[in-house]
Structure formats: structure tokens, C-alpha cells
Amino acid sequence: MSRTLSFGLVRVRQIAKEPIHTINTSAYSTGTVSVTNGSVTVTGSGTAWLTTAKAGQTFHIAAGRYYHILSINSDTSITLVEAYAGTTASGAAYTITGGATTNGSVIDNLNEAQRECVSELTQFDENHFTVTGTISYVSGTETYALPTTNGVVKTIINVTRTDLTSKKQLHPIPYQAKFKYYAPSGISNVDNTEEKYYINGSNIGIIPVPTVSATNNITIDYVPVLADMTVDASTFTVYDDYIDWVCYIAAAKMTTDQGVIAERERLKSVALRTIGQRQVQESRSVINNDEDCYY
Helix, strand or coil, X not given: CCCEHHHHHHHHHHHCCCCCHHHHCCCECCCEEXXXXXXXXXXXXXXXXXXXXXXXXXXXXXXXXXXXXXXXXXXXXXXXXXXXCCCCEEEECCEEXXXXXXXXXXXXXXXXXXXXXXXXXXXXCCCCCCEEXXXXXXXXXXXXXXXXXXXXXXXXXXXXXXXCCCCEEEEECCHHHHHHHCCCCCCCXXXXXXXXXEEECCEEEEECCCCCCCCCCEEEEEEECCCCCCECCCECCCCHXXXXXXXXXXXXXXXXXXXXXXXXXXXXXHHHXXXXXXXXXXXXXXXXXXXXXXX
């Protein structure tokens, strides 16, 4: 997962047969700009945007996000589609790019393509993108914020308590049914007590309510919400083996070239076949209790 958004931008244009020079020749960067965090307004100094830029193109400050331009108001004023999310600055260098497809549109396509790729892969192997987070019991506290260290929780795979003699798996219940599982007064959640969890928004609830405090004693395995790539240094979430597939998915949104579409489908087949083979191999790696070894 070392490839960056910068690589993806170039690769998609290569696949779609839109040479990168078509962007460079139409780029405009004369003058400087002032931007304010949270504002959609970009103010120029020494700029001539009425004749050099147009709505739909892409505005970019080095190392920052790419923004779609909503309108050109004057030679020195631009309105962005989204509010500027970077640090307030003045006298900053910038670029406005066009081309057959703007950088902003290619990035949108790449992010959508990566989501499609991840969705396909997780249908075959939900653990493929699983990460881990922890929470800590506080005596008398029922609900806890879900972990975000490795991304916002999208789908929970497993919840395990690790501070007991033996690890204990917690089982999910619907939030609406939690009152059915409250323990009578005096029952403590120890080794032989069945514990359950429910999800309510961005929180996890534990039933029965913990009667002990412990640090990082609950491990949550989960699939995180896929974060969009927004800046040049952003890295792909998928493994490098799948990045070309992602780029072909994105490129197919920009062209009707049947060769591109066919290669997109071929790469998809290869990726899903690879996952299937991996699952078969992993299923053979089981413990033989008689010989105390691994196959």
C-alpha cells in the first residue's frame, strides 16, 4: 500500500490514452492566491482568470487537496464547489488544470473505483481489509466510543474480551433488544458470564454493564470506512497488486475503449481468483491434534 495518488493520476491518464501533457499545457498558475479555511472563495493577485480558467476545472495548492471550480467570478475571484479545507494562506502558489478530464474528476473516479474494488474483494473475503482497535472497561459504564485509531468502523467482524483467564467472544444483539439482556443486580461479568454488545451510532454498548475497570481489554476487529485520497501523497488502501485494477476501473469511466473495459474485467477476475486461492490455502493450514503440527 505504498502507491500514491500522484501515481494514480498519471496511470489513469495513460490507460485512458489521455497523455499527461494535455494537462500541463492547459495549466495556469500566474500570480498568487489567498484562501481561507472553511470558505469557498479564492482571491487572486496578478491573475487573469476570466480568460484562462473556467468552471469545472481543478484548483490545487501544492500538497493540498484538489477542488472543483464552481464559477469564475472575475479575473481575481473564484468560487469552489467545496469549502477550502487547508490552512488559511495568502500569497500562495497554485495551479488550475483542465484537459479532457480534470484532475479533480480523475481523483473522484479513482476514489469511486477503489470503493468498488474493496466492495468486490470483501464479498469474497470480509477479513481482507480488517483492522483492530480496542476499548477499555470502566466499572458502571455501559457505552463506549468505537475505536478510530485505524479508521472509522464500518463493519464489525469480531469483539473479544482479553483480560480473563480465557479469551471470551462477545455476541451482537440489536440495540432495541438490549433490555432483555440486562443482568439481575449483583451478577458480575466474569469468566462464566455471557456478555453481549450492541451498536448505537458511533458507540458500542456492553451488556451486562461492566463491574470492573480494565485497560484495552476489549479487542474489536472491523472493516473501516474507506478514506478518500485527497492529496498527492495520499496512499491507496488496496494492496499494490490491485492498484492497476483500480486504475482501469477509473479509466473505464473516462473512455468507451473496449480494450480498457476488457482489461478491467480481466484484472477483476485475476484478483478474485487470487483471493479464492488464498482462502483455500488458509483453510488447509489447520492444527492436527494427533501429530501436533501444521499442514
